[in-house]
Amino acid sequence: DAMVIQNPRYQVTQFGKPVTLSCSQTLNHNVMYWYQQKSSQAPKLLFHYYDKDFNNEADTPDNFQSRRPNTSFCFLDIRSPGLGDAAMYLCATSRDYSFPFFGPGTRLTVL
Amino acid sequence: GQNIDQPTEMTATEGAIVQINCTYQTSGFNGLFWYQQHAGEAPTFLSYNVLDGLEEKGRFSSFLSRSKGYSYLLLKELQMKDSASYLCAVRESAAQAGTALIFGKGTTLSVSS
Numbered sequence: 177d178a179m180v181i182q183n184p185r186y187q188v189t190q191f192g193k194p195v196t197l198s199c200s201q202t203l204n205h206n207v208m209y210w211y212q213q214k215s216s217q218a219p220k221l222l223f224h225y226y227d228k229d230f231n232n233e234a235d236t237p238d239n240f241q242s243r244r245p246n247t248s249f250c251f252l253d254i255r256s257p258g259l260g261d262a263a264m265y266l267c268a269t270s271r272d273y274s275f276p277f278f279g280p281g282t283r284l285t286v287l
Numbered sequence: 288g289q290n291i292d293q294p295t296e297m298t299a300t301e302g303a304i305v306q307i308n309c310t311y312q313t314s315g316f317n318g319l320f321w322y323q324q325h326a327g328e329a330p331t332f333l334s335y336n337v338l339d340g341l342e343e344k345g346r347f348s349s350f351l352s353r354s355k356g357y358s359y360l361l362l363k364e365l366q367m368k369d370s371a372s373y374l375c376a377v378r379e380s381a382a383q384a385g386t387a388l389i390f391g392k393g394t395t396l397s398v399s400s
Binding site for chain 2: 209211216217218219220221224231266273275276277278279280281
């Protein structure tokens with residue numbers, strides 16, 4: 177089945193220790209997104225790739241970086257996680273302007 | 288600026304009909320989306336409106352009025368499994384940089400028997 181896969185599903189890291197979350201898709205969608213969702217809050221867009229073009233949201237901290245080495249994969253790097261970065265990180269994909277299809281998410285805990 | 292408003296919580300009983308409202312003020316408009324999100328899970332797509340009017344899909348319908356900046360999601364014949372958060376989201380632009388959705392905080396619907 178075509179899908180969006182996120183690994184790991186649960187990630188625990190220490191304060192200040194870099195962490196990388198991964199997302200892969202078999203939908204061949206050209207747009208990939210990263211959203212951050214904290215408890216009882218709306219998903220907040222961090223950035224997205226439209227094909228190879230990177231679009232960063234103005235209020236996304238520099239601590240968050242992303243890489244998209246090919247169509248299928250996209251990574252979220254958190255260079256120095258703080259306690260406030262504990263959240264669910266959602267990867268989504270879409271074909272141009274169609275509705276985004278979300279992966280299952282990675283729940284990040286920062287100790 | 289961007290502002291998407293939804294009620295925080297709603298309750299209803301099995302078999303009933305519930306309407307979840309969403310108002311938006313965004314710098315542009317290129318479509319409104321409704322997603323369902325169960326606790327601890329990813330959002331799943333429910334409906335999409337880009338023109339005024341009603342879109343019906345089984346037990347779920349969504350309405351849009353662009354001039355009023357208003358949408359609602361109508362859920363009929365409620366079931367217990369409909370207990371979830373319902374997220375309203377707006378796409379601001381057809382340009383590449385605006386293709387991402389801006390989400391409201393969601394409405395938590397509790398369905399009781």
